[in-house]
Amino acid sequence: MQTNFTLEQLADPHVAESEKILRRCVHCGFCTATCPTYVTLGNELDSPRGRIYLIKDMLENGRPADEEVVTHIDRCLSCLACVTTCPSGVDYMHLVDHARIHIEKTYRRPLMDRLIRGLLAAVLPYPARFRAAVVFAKLGRPFVPILKRVPALKPLGAMLDLAPASIARPSDAATPGTRAPQAERRGRVAILSGCAQPVLDPGINEATLRLLSRLGIEVVVPEGEGCCGALVHHMGREEPALDFARRNVDVWIREIDNGGLDAIIITASGCGTTIKDYGHMLRLDPAYAEKAAKVSALAKDITEYLSVLDLPKLEPKRLNVAYHSACSMQHGQKITLAPKNLLKVAGFTVRDPAEGHLCCGSAGTYNILQPEISGQLKARKVRNIEATKPDVIATGNIGCITQIATGTAIPILHTVELLDWAYGGPQPQKLSAR
Amino acid sequence: MSEAIEFLPPRPAVLSRRTAIIADLTDLLPAECVIHEARELVPFETDAFISYRRLPLAVVLPKTTAQVAAVMKYCHRYGVPVVPRGAGTSLSGGAIPQEDAIVLGLSKMSRILEVDYANRTATVQAGVTNLNISEAVGVDGFFYAPDPSSQLACTIGGNIGMNSGGAHCLKYGVTTNNLLGVKMVLVDGTVVDLGGKHLDSAGYDLLGLVCGSEGQLGIVTEATVRLIAKPEGARPVLFGFETSEEAGACVTDIIGSGVIPVAIEFMDKPAIEICEAFAHAGYPLDVGALLIVEVEGSEAEMEATLASVVEIARRHGVKTVRESQSAAEAALIWKGRKSAFGATGRIADYICMDGTVPLGKLSYVLKKTSEITDSFGLRVANVFHAGDGNMHPLILFNANDPEDAAKAEAAGNEILKLCVDAGGCLTGEHGVGIEKRDLMRHQYSDADLAQQMAVRSAFDEGWILNPSKVFPLDGRPAA
Numbered sequence: 001m002q003t004n005f006t007l008e009q010l011a012d013p014h015v016a017e018s019e020k021i022l023r024r025c026v027h028c029g030f031c032t033a034t035c036p037t038y039v040t041l042g043n044e045l046d047s048p049r050g051r052i053y054l055i056k057d058m059l060e061n062g063r064p065a066d067e068e069v070v071t072h073i074d075r076c077l078s079c080l081a082c083v084t085t086c087p088s089g090v091d092y093m094h095l096v097d098h099a100r101i102h103i104e105k106t107y108r109r110p111l112m113d114r115l116i117r118g119l120l121a122a123v124l125p126y127p128a129r130f131r132a133a134v135v136f137a138k139l140g141r142p143f144v145p146i147l148k149r150v151p152a153l154k155p156l157g158a159m160l161d162l163a164p165a166s167i168a169r170p171s172d173a174a175t176p177g178t179r180a181p182q183a184e185r186r187g188r189v190a191i192l193s194g195c196a197q198p199v200l201d202p203g204i205n206e207a208t209l210r211l212l213s214r215l216g217i218e219v220v221v222p223e224g225e226g227c228c229g230a231l232v233h234h235m236g237r238e239e240p241a242l243d244f245a246r247r248n249v250d251v252w253i254r255e256i257d258n259g260g261l262d263a264i265i266i267t268a269s270g271c272g273t274t275i276k277d278y279g280h281m282l283r284l285d286p287a288y289a290e291k292a293a294k295v296s297a298l299a300k301d302i303t304e305y306l307s308v309l310d311l312p313k314l315e316p317k318r319l320n321v322a323y324h325s326a327c328s329m330q331h332g333q334k335i336t337l338a339p340k341n342l343l344k345v346a347g348f349t350v351r352d353p354a355e356g357h358l359c360c361g362s363a364g365t366y367n368i369l370q371p372e373i374s375g376q377l378k379a380r381k382v383r384n385i386e387a388t389k390p391d392v393i394a395t396g397n398i399g400c401i402t403q404i405a406t407g408t409a410i411p412i413l414h415t416v417e418l419l420d421w422a423y424g425g426p427q428p429q430k431l432s433a434r
Numbered sequence: 435m436s437e438a439i440e441f442l443p444p445r446p447a448v449l450s451r452r453t454a455i456i457a458d459l460t461d462l463l464p465a466e467c468v469i470h471e472a473r474e475l476v477p478f479e480t481d482a483f484i485s486y487r488r489l490p491l492a493v494v495l496p497k498t499t500a501q502v503a504a505v506m507k508y509c510h511r512y513g514v515p516v517v518p519r520g521a522g523t524s525l526s527g528g529a530i531p532q533e534d535a536i537v538l539g540l541s542k543m544s545r546i547l548e549v550d551y552a553n554r555t556a557t558v559q560a561g562v563t564n565l566n567i568s569e570a571v572g573v574d575g576f577f578y579a580p581d582p583s584s585q586l587a588c589t590i591g592g593n594i595g596m597n598s599g600g601a602h603c604l605k606y607g608v609t610t611n612n613l614l615g616v617k618m619v620l621v622d623g624t625v626v627d628l629g630g631k632h633l634d635s636a637g638y639d640l641l642g643l644v645c646g647s648e649g650q651l652g653i654v655t656e657a658t659v660r661l662i663a664k665p666e667g668a669r670p671v672l673f674g675f676e677t678s679e680e681a682g683a684c685v686t687d688i689i690g691s692g693v694i695p696v697a698i699e700f701m702d703k704p705a706i707e708i709c710e711a712f713a714h715a716g717y718p719l720d721v722g723a724l725l726i727v728e729v730e731g732s733e734a735e736m737e738a739t740l741a742s743v744v745e746i747a748r749r750h751g752v753k754t755v756r757e758s759q760s761a762a763e764a765a766l767i768w769k770g771r772k773s774a775f776g777a778t779g780r781i782a783d784y785i786c787m788d789g790t791v792p793l794g795k796l797s798y799v800l801k802k803t804s805e806i807t808d809s810f811g812l813r814v815a816n817v818f819h820a821g822d823g824n825m826h827p828l829i830l831f832n833a834n835d836p837e838d839a840a841k842a843e844a845a846g847n848e849i850l851k852l853c854v855d856a857g858g859c860l861t862g863e864h865g866v867g868i869e870k871r872d873l874m875r876h877q878y879s880d881a882d883l884a885q886q887m888a889v890r891s892a893f894d895e896g897w898i899l900n901p902s903k904v905f906p907l908d909g910r911p912a913a
Contacts, residue, residue, distance in 0.1 A: 001484050001783065002833035023834075026779035027484040029523040033563055033587040042542035042561065043466075043495055044522065045474055053477035068473045085586070087712055088779025 001025050004060045013284055014098050015059060021095045022056050024088050025049075031082035031092075036359045037075050040376050045072045048082035048092055055099045064106035065099075073099050075373060077366050078234055079327035079359035080273075084334075093332075094280065100236030112152035117235055120365050125195045125227030125244065127174070134199060137163035158371035162402055164200060171202030176223040179209055183216035189305070190220045190255050191265045192248075192275070195227035197398040203429065204267050204398065207420035208302055212265075214424060215309055219265070225251045230274035233281070234364050245278050246288055252298070253291050263300040267416060269397040270364060273332030275299040301329065302416050303339040303396060314347040314422055321348045321418065322390035324381070324404065326397035327359045339396055339415045346422035351388040355380070362403035374403075382407040392431065394418055438843055439868055441488055441902045444534035448491070448514050455514060456492050459536070462504045467542065469493040478519070478537050482584075483527035483869055485785065485839060490517065490531035495539045499617060499625060499655040502538065506653060507623030509536060515898045518649035520561065520592030523584040525775075525786045526867025528596060528648055532902055538653060540591050546570050547656065553631045555614060557658045560591030564598075567659065576661040579606035582863065583772040590657050597646030599863030601697040601771065602728070604821035606662065608863060610645040615658035618644060618651075621894045631658055643889065648865050649900040651893040668696065668730035670767045671740060673747050674721030674754035678702050678816065681723035682797035684750040685820040688727075689793050693742045698821035699726040699771055702800075705817035705828070712777035713770030716763065718754050725820065726771060774817040775828065782813070783833035787846050788870075789853025790824045790862035802852050803827050810845040812838075824862030825853065851876055866904045874906055887911060 003022050010016045031048035032038045038047035045054065054069050065073075073096065082092050109117070123129045140160045147157035174193035189212070197204060212219050229244030255261055266272040274281075279293035321343055329335050340350045361367055361377030385393055386408060393412040395401060405412050411430040421427055448455070456470045469475065470492040479487040491514075496502045509516050515535035522529050531537045540561035548557040549571055556567055556578065564585040567578040581600035582588055588598070594616065599608040606612065615629030629641040644651055675681040678700075685698055701709065701717070701724045710717045717724060725747075729739040744755060758764040770777075778784045791799045800816065807814040807829060818826040827849055831842035850860050850870060854877050860870045874883060887905055890897070897910070 002839075024779055026482070026776055026783065027480065028482050028584065028776040028779070029521050029587045030584065030773075030776055031587075032521060033565070038541075039544075041466075042544060043469075044477055044539070044541065045469065049522075050477040054473065057473065057476045066473060068471050072474075087773035087776030089712070089777075090779075 001027055003056070009059075009062060014101070018055070018059055018095055018098050021091045022052065024090045025052055026088050028087065030087060031085050034081040034085045034357050036077060036079060036081065036361075036377055037373060039358065040373055046075050051076055051099075052090070052092065052095065055095060058099070058102070065103040066107070070103055070107055070109070073103060075370060077327070077359045077361070077363040079363060080331035081327065081357050081359070084331045084357065097233070100234065101238045102236075104236030104238070110152070116155045116369070120368065121232050121235060121237060121240070124231050124365070125229075127195055127199050130196055130199045131167065134163050134167055138165070154371050155368045158374075159368045162367060162406065168199065168202055171198065171206055173202050173205040173209055174198045174221060176221050179213055179219045179221070181216045181218050182213045185218055186216040187262045188218040188220070188260060189263045189265045190222055190252055190261050192228065192267070192271060193221060193225065194268055194271055195231075197268050200398055200402060201414070204414040204417060207414070207417045207425060207428070208265065208267050210425050211416060211420040211423060220255055220259075220261075222251045222255050228271040228274045230270055231364060233274060242281060242285070245281055245292065248275070249278060249282070249288055249292050249295050252295050256294070256298075261298055263305050264295065264298045265300060265302050265305055267302045267396075267414065268399070269301055269326045269329035269333060269335070270399055272299060272301045273328040276333060301333060301335055301338075301396065303342055304335055306342055306419065307338045311342065311345055311419075311423065313345050316349070317347040317422070319348055319392060320351055320388070320390045322351045322353055322385045322388045322393045323415075324353065324360065324385060324393055324395040324400060325356055326395055326400045327363070329396050330357070339394070342419055343394060343415060346419055348418060348422070351390055353381075353384040353388050355384050360400050360403050362397075362399035364399060367403055378403055378407045386410065392418070437486065438840070439486065439872060440907060441532045441868070442907065444532060445513065445515070448512070448534040451512070452491055455512070458508060459492060459494055459505065462508060463494060463496060463501055467495045467497065467501070469495070478522075478531060481519070481522040481524040481527060481529040483525055483530065483785075483867065485833070485843070486527050486530050486868055488530060488532045490535050490537045491533065493537040493539060495542045497542045499619065502619045502653050502655050503623040503625055505536070505538060506619050506621060509898060510622045510896070513896055513898060515901050516653075517900050518591070518595065518653050520589030520595070521563065521584075521587045523588045523592065524596065524865065524867055525788065526596075526861070526864045526869040528592070528865050528867040528900070528903060530868055535901075540589060540655070543655060549661075550631065551576070551661070554661045555631045555658050556661055557656060558590055559656055560594075560654050561589050564588050564590060564593055571661055572664075575664050577664055578659055579603070579612055579662050580609050583775065585772070590659065591654050594645050594654050594657060595647065595649045596863065596865035599819065599822065599824060601699050601768075601819060604698060604819065605694055605696045610642060612660045613641065613645055613657060614660055616641060616644060616654045617656035619653045619655060621652065621896075621899055626652075629658065646865070648867065648904050650890050650904060651899070665730035666732050667736060668728060668764070669736055670697075670726050670728045670758050670764050671743070672717065672754070672756045672767070673725040673727060673752050674718040675723045675725070675750065675752055676721065678723040678800045679797040680750045681725055682800050682820070684725065684747050684752070686793045686796055687746045687750065688743055689821060691742065691746060693739060693746075695727045695739060695743065695821070696730050697726065697728040697819075700724070700816065700818050700820035701726070701771070701774070702816040704813065704815035705774060708777050708781060708815060709770035709774050709817070711780060712773055713766055715766040715770040717767075717770065718756070721753055726767060771817070778815060778828050778830070782830035784815075784828040784830050785842055785846055786864070787825065787827045787829070787849050788861045788864040789850050789858055790822065791853050791856045791858035793823045795856040795858070796820065796823060799825065799852060799856050803849050806848045806852065807845050810841045812842060812845055819862070822862060823858065847873060868903055871904055872906050874904070880909070883909070
């Protein structure tokens with residue numbers, strides 16, 4: 001569509017990129033149909049096309065962000081269903097990233113909003129702080145009903161609701177070091193330990209390490225690696241996000257130089273989407289652009305990596321698995337068939353819930369910052385999953401696991417936990433408890 | 435860009451009461467149903483006919499028929515223009531507002547109310563998307579036949595407003611052939627029910643009048659549509675030809691022989707390349723034109739229909755014939771076709787024409803269309819419902835170049851006039867909207883138009899419903 005930027009505006013590389021993205025949009029409206037917030041709220045302002053138009057208007061006029069624009073951009077889950085749907089190839093992800101940076105730079109949020117966002121950014125990316133917060137959250141639980149009654153405090157209530165009731169047992173899955181394979185060595189990879197996942201569910205990476213080891217893959221847990229930066233990135237906090245990215249790039253480049261890496265394995269698809277975007281995020285940083293692109297090219301979701309290892313076909317099991325594709329998996333990384341095929345080859349019966357393209361409402365910190373919409377999406381997702389009458393739910397993202405688990409009694413596991421079990425690992429605890 | 439098409443000048447009496455009108459609407463509807471902040475109105479300034487844009491006075495998104503009625507009663511009383519909007523996917527500007535108008539969006543009315551298999555009907559709210567209906571009844575072996583390419587997003591209310599068609603309408607008819615009843619709010623807020631679950635109703639066929647009336651006779655809030663049982667099987671087959679003329683002549687012969695496949699879709703070389711780049715459907719890239727012919731029914735029926743089509747295609751020098759080998763491949767073939775317009779956005783801005791021509795003139799019009807766009811120095815891609823003679827030349831241009839945009843519009847007008855002169859009409863399924871309004875005199879005599887306008891006046895004496903659309907601004911009855 002037509003755009004209206006001055007040459008001076010276009011001198012800013014962020015604006016120039018957004019202008020190119022906007023030029024692709026033909027305003028056909030297809031994206032509205034698969035947008036979870038449009039489907040839920042029925043207002044075009046809460047649809048991709050509406051947001052694209054709001055962003056266009058704000059950027060063209062060189063205006064600071066205002067309450068209205070912020071409201072509708074904040075409601076975007078960044079699920080990227082619109083990117084999958086868009087026939088003209090509008091890169092909505094990078095457009096909304098730019099809008100969020102613009103908002104962060106030009107808009108002063110209300111006090112409570114600032115405090116909560118500050119708290120999330122200061123705690124979640126750091127496992128030690130997050131672990132302490134989870135313990136602390138247990139003390140806060142009795143206050144949830146009160147918090148939920150005050151609009152500005154609802155996010156705090158949602159946060160306490162999501163905190164696990166019991167803290168996970170200690171695990172050495174995130175301890176730096178090299179794990180020699182049990183079988184003949186056929187590859188070497190690094191694994192991202194991440195930030196929230198090792199606190200919430202260390203079993204995921206434990207299963208991954210076991211499985212890869214049996215398959216002959218040497219796995220490095222590098223020293224010094226941390227949060228991928230997605231969390232602050234989605235808050236529009238560009239500099240801290242880039243700092244997280246640079247730090248991880250340094251760590252992985254070091255591993256590439258010392259022994260080489262076939263892949264950087266990621267077991268949380270939300271992180272995967274961001275790490276695969278490092279090359280783009282750091283494209284304007286001459287010291288890092290090339291290295292970041294190299295890292296992005298090596299980044300692989302665990303199911304993507306396992307798919308090329310040709311796992312043997314196993315006897316069918318009598319277990320129905322509803323596969324929930326995380327948005328970051330299907331829309332962000334376009335990985336749709338690999339996880340399901342792996343499960344099928346491993347003998348599971350895979351069921352596809354209806355409306356599989358719709359987000360479960362987790363979306364990073366969305367379930368904390370937008371608890372109402374998130375709750376409606378969770379209920380819809382659980383309804384669709386339960387309709388397939390599964391014995392177990394499988395997915396590839398810790399955010400979805402935490403979110404969906406609070407809405408159903410059916411156990412929900414990471415895909416790799418089922419695969420590890422099928423290929424000789426222990427039965428996942430969540431299943432043995434049944 | 436220069437705007438060749440004028441909108442009605444805003445009514446000063448309405449503009450001057452803006453604050454009061456917004457306050458009154460806020461009294462009538464829940465807070466989340468009224469949009470009036472300047473920033474928030476901008477995304478409603480246009481639809482998929484994006485060359486034209488007007489900010490509305492306010493937007494309302496009612497949740498019930500009663501709320502729609504309350505809004506209409508109010509706007510009727512104060513003479514406030516109302517522009518209905520479904521999903522805003524109109525390619526003719528049917529949902530583009532004007533400065534003194536309220537946009538009345540049906541997007542919050544998106545529930546399926548009743549599915550009645552015994553009568554083969556579904557009753558849905560106007561904001562339900564076309565595809566949602568087929569998805570809701572698909573597990574039980576039924577579907578709703580008219581399938582506009584925008585069916586993923588467009589609403590049944592919008593389909594009724596424009597009497598929308600689609601690829602599979604060759605066999606099953608367009609919206610009006612599949613619509614059994616509506617609940618409609620008249621301009622003064624009165625609620626009427628037209629039709630029902632039966633094929634004909636006592637008295638005048640007002641339903642036929644309403645379907646295609648572009649939101650000018652009332653606001654449809656509910657619709658009862660016919661459901662059709664899915665065929666035993668269906669298979670799209672790709673026929674590649676050296677030239678567009680050969681493909682066009684082949685279509686004419688298929689239909690002329692009495693063979694009616696479910697769909698005959700046409701793509702020329704530029705369109706094939708665009709769609710293949712998006713959908714990776716395996717369209718042949720070494721041909722000048724492609725027909726997607728879908729056959730359906732039992733295996734024997736499909737074989738028989740296909741054999742007849744292949745024989746005719748051979749006579750027209752078909753280069754390649756390829757049947758889809760799986761459901762996934764068939765889905766990709768249709769995905770590519772149905773995303774053609776949007777996918778064109780990958781290479782250029784475009785406007786999409788919608789002229790319909792007698793099938794015997796298909797090859798002639800295709801040839802002339804290229805001559806017209808050539809004479810303007812513009813590129814064109816053709817992708818359309820060939821079996822219906824419903825052409826969709828996509829004229830490619832650069833929206834950031836006002837001169838190019840003006841040329842595209844002028845070329846479009848020439849093409850539409852060509853369709854009329856060839857014995858066809860201005861629109862097959864997209865409606866007149868704002869885009870083709872000033873060409874209506876090329877299609878109709880003054881007497882023809884006067885009769886249509888008299889009907890419009892009978893429903894809406896003050897012409898407040900979607901007032902800038904359909905009828906040329908001069909020669910309208912004095913309001």
